[in-house]
Amino acid sequence: MSSPTRLRVRLLLALGAAEVHLRLGLSVLLRLRPRGLLAALTGRPPAPEVPFAELVRIESDPVYRALFCAELNSAIESRYAAGVAVVDDVEAAADRLRSIVRLPDADERAA
Structure with a gap:
């Protein structure tokens, strides 16, 4: 090289x-x-916060529980989307790197 x-x-x-x-x-x-x-x-x-205060509220208040679960689902989906985006970025970078770095053996085999 x-x-x-x-x-x-x-x-x-x-x-x-x-x-x-x-x-x-x-x-x-x-x-x-x-x-x-x-x-x-x-x-x-x-x-300092009271331990488990939010957990107690989630378990006791059905409206708050529904809101919490909706926010949790949204956070999980956005984190998954961010992970997919990172994987796509890594794959694109690997493709760019492969296009820049060409081994002489591969060029000779193709010819």
């Missing part, structure tokens, strides 16, 4: 790694609740 091709491959791999790192970092920040984000930014712990 020539040195310009190696350089291109290394650059593509570095860019892909940087993109994955940024996506993971942003997803961690986006998953934090507002109190958790504020605590992370200010260094102060959030106010």
